[in-house]
Every structure is written in structure tokens, then in C-alpha cells.
Amino acid sequence: xxxxxxxxxxxxxxxxxxxxxxxxxxxxxxxxxxxxxxxxxxxxxxxxxxxxxxxxxxxxxxxxxxxxxxxxxxxxxxxxxxxxxxxxxxxxxxxxxxxxxxxxxxxxxxxxxxxxxxxxxxxxxxxxxxxxxxxxxxxxxxxxxxxxxxxxxxxxxxxxxxxxxxxxxxxxxxxxxxxxxxxxxxxxxxxxxxxxx
Numbered sequence: 001x002x003x004x005x006x007x008x009x010x011x012x013x014x015x016x017x018x019x020x021x022x023x024x025x026x027x028x029x030x031x032x033x034x035x036x037x038x039x040x041x042x043x044x045x046x047x048x049x050x051x052x053x054x055x056x057x058x059x060x061x062x063x064x065x066x067x068x069x070x071x072x073x074x075x076x077x078x079x080x081x082x083x084x085x086x087x088x089x090x091x092x093x094x095x096x097x098x099x100x101x102x103x104x105x106x107x108x109x110x111x112x113x114x115x116x117x118x119x120x121x122x123x124x125x126x127x128x129x130x131x132x133x134x135x136x137x138x139x140x141x142x143x144x145x146x147x148x149x150x151x152x153x154x155x156x157x158x159x160x161x162x163x164x165x166x167x168x169x170x171x172x173x174x175x176x177x178x179x180x181x182x183x184x185x186x187x188x189x190x191x192x193x194x195x196x197x
Contacts, residue, residue, distance in 0.1 A: 038081035075154030
């Protein structure tokens with residue numbers, strides 16, 4: 001953790017709201033992106049990120065500075081998002097259903113923009129098949145590079161449960177990817193008049 005951020009955290013724990021605002025600036029993008037990957041809706045993700053920082057502000061005095069602040073804040077976000085998903089019993093929506101979402105700074109190449117958009121749609125669709133906790137574990141591991149121990153601490157799981165969940169989630173994602181890829185190819189074969197295998 002950078003020295004300046006450490007100083008802000010100390011001041012925030014002493015009640016300095018301006019110092020906490022600076023910490024928020026550093027982490028707001030990561031928290032929002034995590035919430036978006038969990039919830040799949042930009043407005044819900046914005047609300048969830050705001051609620052995460054409100055909860056963090058209220059609990060800042062209990063933050064242990066020997067732990068990574070990023071791990072601590074993302075665990076708050078994870079618990080909040082899991083609670084929201086369980087309460088509402090909603091599935092993460094596909095990005096295909098949100099045509100108004102644009103990729104930030106896509107660059108001049110339309111083909112690469114389309115390719116990035118398609119990749120995001122595939123990932124969003126794949127994440128939909130996972131349970132809330134498995135989705136959080138996968139996002140923490142692959143997007144935020146959390147260790148098994150950090151995931152276990154964040155989600156209140158044992159180390160073996162994290163390893164098991166990640167293994168099972170990867171297998172489920174691979175199976176779903178394979179099934180979807182096969183069905184797309186099946187449609188293509190039928191479209192061109194060749195017999196489906």
C-alpha cells in the first residue's frame with residue numbers, strides 16, 4: 001500500500017472524512033467494477049459501490065491496517081452484492097440486454113470494439129451460471145488476483161472450501177462454454193444446409 005494511502009487510512013480511522021474521500025477515489029473504480037461483475041447492472045452496481053463505501057466508512061475504525069485495504073473493501077462489496085442477489089433472487093443480466101452500455105475509450109478500430117464487446121458478453125453470460133458465492137470467488141481470483149487465503153477471509157469460507165469452489169466453478173464454466181460453443185456451431189451447420197451432427 002502506498003505511503004500516502006496509509007496516511008489517509010490513519011486519518012480516516014481518526015474521523016477525517018476528507019482523508020476517507022481520498023481513499024474512496026483510489027478504490028472506487030475497482031469496487032464499482034467488482035459490483036458490476038456481480039450484479040450485471042450499471043445502476044445497481046453504482047448503488048452497491050456507494051453502499052460499500054458507506055459501510056466501510058461506518059466500520060473504518062475496525063479496519064486492521066495489517067490487512068490489505070483493497071481486500072477489506074472488496075470483501076464488504078462481495079457480501080453486499082451476494083446479499084442483494086439472494087434477496088432479489090435475480091440473475092445477472094446479459095450485456096446483450098443492455099445495448100446502451102459502451103466500452104470506455106474503445107479506440108478507432110470498429111472490429112476490435114466489436115470483438116471486445118462480444119468477449120464481455122460471453123464472460124457476463126458465463127458468470128450467470130455460477131452461484132453468487134462462486135461468482136464472487138471467481139471474480140476475486142481472476143480479476144483482482146486475490147490469494148486463496150484472501151478469498152477465504154473475504155467470503156468467510158475455509159481454505160479447502162475456496163479451492164473446491166474455484167475448481168467446481170472453473171469446471172462449470174468450461175462445460176458451459178463447451179456446450180454453448182457446440183450449440184452455436186450446430187446452428188451454423190443447419191443454417192448452411194449441412195446435416196447437424
